[in-house]
Amino acid sequence: MSFFNKVLASIGIGGAKVDTKLEKPEYTAGDIMKGQVEVCGGSVEQQIDSIYLTVYTTFIRESDDKKYTDYASIKKHKLNEPFKIGANETKVIPFSMELPLDTPITYGNTRVWVATGLDIKNAADPEDKDYIEIRPDKMTAAVLKEVEQLGFRLRQVECEQAPKRIGSRFPFVQEFEFVPTSGPFRGKLDELEVMFLSQTKEKAELLIQVDRKAKGIGGFLAEAFEMDETFVRLTVTSQDVPKLNEKLKQIIAKYV
Structure with missing residues (x-):
């Protein structure tokens, strides 16, 4: 050697x-x-x-x-x-x-x-x-499927740097960006973003960003200052899956 x-x-x-x-x-x-x-x-x-x-x-x-x-x-x-x-x-x-x-x-x-x-x-x-x-695992796939069933189309998926306030365990969070193309939210929302903050096989904590469509001068001002966006945290369990479509519909409708 x-x-x-x-x-x-x-x-x-x-x-x-x-x-x-x-x-x-x-x-x-x-x-x-x-x-x-x-x-x-x-x-x-x-x-x-x-x-x-x-x-x-x-x-x-x-x-x-x-x-x-x-x-x-x-x-x-x-x-x-x-x-x-x-x-x-x-x-x-x-x-x-x-x-x-x-x-x-x-x-x-x-x-x-x-x-x-x-x-x-x-x-x-x-x-x-x-x-x-x-x-995606079963829970993630179920959530994404039900969002699409509400008339949304998946436009973009990207991992972005996570703000500290949302509590992600990684320095990033994966964002699923949807746009309404049919159903009850067409013409009412610009987009919907779904983020998975933490997951187990039986439970997922979500952060949903609801971006309302601008209406009138007040709406355009709100959009300019990003005041038209609402963040909603919710937990989805395996027991929620059979009624997940209605649960998501009710939550999103509150912020339209």
Whole structure:
């Protein structure tokens, strides 16, 4: 084991590499994600302190009236205890990890990926990145479906920087933006935004933004100063699902 090879490995040349192979590329939020991590030794023996999987997503952050695409960690999972990998040796480590129920849905510009990293002392840490598609869980799907049943069309989905006052556990919140195209709210609302603040399998806390359509000079002034927007917090449980359409209709109608 030459000194020169050790130096090269310390800066990532000829060092260990990592490759994560997922069982499938698409998951529902809350699923168990399975796969295996393949670690391939480089030109010298190296100490692997840990292997970690981190689920990331993108979100829009505003600063000085400009928008930037940033990223945030949703979950980090450590796979192993320290071990050594010899030169040209290969180790395969199976894993399973539960995706959070509030993992963002990959719709529009939202991206979700799994980053695999090797923590190697005194060396560059190799990484691997695997993009995955995320579909909504049953509760989220039920809410979005019932909003559409009220005559709304989903126009845009985006993860945006979350104001501290709304209490999101992430630095972002995913917004589902709807516009009324038919039904009781057509011509009365400009748009409706639905945000999921926290979720379990049996319950979801929502924040709904109702944006009323401007009427007359007073309405236009209210719209100019964003006084036409109302925020409503509500909790939806699995028991609410059969009557969810009527519940949402009544809540939205209060602010039209």
